[in-house]
Amino acid sequence: MKKLINNPELVVEEMLEGILEAHPNHLRKLSAGNILVRKDAPVNGKVALISGGGSGHEPAHGGFVGRGMLDAAVAGAVFTSPTPDQIYEAIKGVVSEAGVLLVIKNYTGDVMNFEMAAEMAQADGIKVESVIVNDDVAVENSTWTTGRRGIAGTIFVHKIAGAKAEAGDSLGEVKAVAEKVIANTRSMGMALTPCILPAARKPNFALADNEMEIGIGIHGEPGTHREELKSADEITLHLVNKILEDMHLTVGDEVAVMINGLGATPLMELYIVNRKVKQILTEQGIKVGKTFVGEFMTSLEMAGCSVSLLKLDSELKELLEAPADTLALKVL
């Protein structure tokens, strides 16, 4: 394996140092741990939005810290949830009297660690609420499983709940709009090649040269199936159809689109996917609103992409278009 690293045990710390050096006007790091916060945090009277998770998904989540999005991002080890004490420090570092909303991706470890942190903060009298993002339609959502995973659609939650918080709305209102985004977001991904964890030094699964995995998770968790590689249009059609099966859109509805690269897929290919997404939606009479193409939630050097759709209404549309100033997503 080839990696541009020094020491697998220091990748998160060294990355954060590099981010801070590059963006000293946007971000600072809390001395208590691997926590990036808005330079001006805590912002008086504003609900603070905190997200986080394992590292290796950059720019998530540190890249979405800033005005109009997150107040803090807690970075765990590669693909490992941060611990409750780290999350608790993040809460204390950015909280104002308006309270805190935790945006958690639906993985067992993340949910438990964030919940414990919330309990610790609540014991201090801090107002904490949380939402759990579960946009991945590749996973069966039933009471007999952990449920759907949270993947790139999480960025829509950061953006919209972030705009709502920036507008000065209450914790209850910010949480409600976050829940609304979650209810209206669906995603699905696919991989062409696996990723390599720095400490493991070997790929986390194997795909033959002519194979792809459909429905893959952002840690390389198994998807729905493997099959022979097809054209971008065929793959995109499959992903979008799976999403639409679950979304109940009708003619005239409007969606926001996110085409997310998993780490090693060129923008050229992501735009080819986006072209087809637009064609499919247009054929079905669905309007395409704001579209994001790029890397938002990666999986180290995995090649592949995910497609996310968010069904818009006037409120979500307005909040999606509100200003945001972060490293990885700017709306001006």
Add this chain to the structure above:
Amino acid sequence: MSLNSSQVKKVMLEIGETVEKNKEFLTELDLAIGDADHGINLTKGFRAVATKLSATETDDIGEIFTLVGMTLVGNVGGASGPLYGTAFMRAGSYAAGKTSLIADDFVGILEAAIGGIKMRGKAEAGDKTMLDALIPALNAFQEALKQGITVHGALTKAVEAALAGVNYTKEIQARKGRASYLGARSIGHQDPGATSTYLMLRTISKAVQTQGQPEK
């Protein structure tokens, strides 16, 4: 005779040694149905536990368990950190103020740990988790005591039941954690969490057999 606080501390350290010895084994099990870090993360956690325990003077067994739990929560990460952490913290609440443990306390401790894991993990027996080792162990221990078997004998029964529980996890489909994404493909693999729980119970049993006979 009963288990005093320094013996409890020693058992905690021995659990750490067992985890470390089985680091690769647990990680291999996790590679099959999870994310291949169970042995690595638990080892990291129990190394931190050893450091913390060597720095504490307390005789309060409740405080010892709570310290173990908080250290695991802060150092293990993933799902097993909060789960084992909560289990030990709940055991700590149960044992608060105690400076020695008798057989009935093992029941109380296991009940507290099971309650903690159920609450934190929203899991039940049969979900292919650590509960599938822990619950049968508690039931077997209580049953053996009821039948008038010695505490040593009851512990042996508990460990046997935990191992049977681990083997049972091979037959069932995971309904919690990352293994649940595999659906039916998780069948045939034993649960890493149930396995580490069994290893801990086996270590506790061995330590009690050599260190002392808890009073009934």
